[in-house]
Amino acid sequence: MVRIMVVDDHAVVRSGMVMLLGGKNGMEIVGEAADGDEAIRLAETIKPDVVLMDISMPSGKDGLTATTELKKRLPDTAVLILTMHDDEAYLFRAIQAGASGYLLKSASHEELISAIRSVAEGNAYLHPTATKRLMSDYLDKLKRGDYGDTYELLSDREKEIMAKVAQGFSNKEIADQLIISVKTVESHKSNLMDKLGLKTKPDLVKLAMKKGLLNYD
Incomplete structure (x- = not known):
C-alpha cells in the first residue's frame, strides 16, 4: 500500500x-x-x-x-x-x-x-x-552553475516584500503597510531568500537594484 x-x-x-x-x-x-x-x-x-x-x-x-x-x-x-x-x-x-x-x-x-x-x-x-x-x-x-533567473519564480507578494526589505523597511513597517502579520512577512522573506539562493540582506539589495526595485515613490 x-x-x-x-x-x-x-x-x-x-x-x-x-x-x-x-x-x-x-x-x-x-x-x-x-x-x-x-x-x-x-x-x-x-x-x-x-x-x-x-x-x-x-x-x-x-x-x-x-x-x-x-x-x-x-x-x-x-x-x-x-x-x-x-x-x-x-x-x-x-x-x-x-x-x-x-x-x-x-x-x-x-x-x-x-x-x-x-x-x-x-x-x-x-x-x-x-x-x-x-x-x-x-x-x-x-x-x-546557471539556474536561470529565479526572480521570476517569486510570487507578486514576495516581489513586493523584497522591494520593501531592500528599501530599508522593518518587518513591522512592512506588515503595517501590507496589512499582514509580522510572522507572514518573515515567512515570505525566508521563502524568497531560499528561491533566490541569497544568504544576506546586502545580496538581496544588490539584486533589487538590478531589478529596478529601489523606487521610493
Whole structure:
C-alpha cells in the first residue's frame, strides 16, 4: 500500500484526491495539508511514502521551498509536484528542490496513478511535455552553475516584500503597510531568500537594484 499525503491550498482539490485515490489502486491517503509549513510538520509525524505537492500556495511556504525542506528531513519520502505550471523554469526548480516527479493537474487519472507508483518505487516521473531536450538543457545549466533567473519564480507578494526589505523597511513597517502579520512577512522573506539562493540582506539589495526595485515613490 502506497501511503500518500496531499498538499494543496484548495480543499476541493484535496477532497478530489481522497475520492480518487483513497483505498484504491493499492493507495491510501494518510494526510492532508494546506500549505508548506503544515506539510513539513505533518510529514515528519506520519512519514508518507509519497507527497503530492502543489507549487503555488499563498500562505506559509510554497511547494518548492517545502520540498527542499521536506527532503532534508525525510530523504526517503518521494515528492511528486502536481501543478498547473507547464513551465520549464518551475520544472528545473522542482528537480533542484529534490522532487522525484513533475505532473500537470490537467493529467488524466491514469497518468496520476502511474506517476505515483513510479516515484513510490524510487523512479523519476516527468509529464510528457518535459522532453529530453529540457533535461539536457538542465544538465548543461548545472555544469555552468546557471539556474536561470529565479526572480521570476517569486510570487507578486514576495516581489513586493523584497522591494520593501531592500528599501530599508522593518518587518513591522512592512506588515503595517501590507496589512499582514509580522510572522507572514518573515515567512515570505525566508521563502524568497531560499528561491533566490541569497544568504544576506546586502545580496538581496544588490539584486533589487538590478531589478529596478529601489523606487521610493
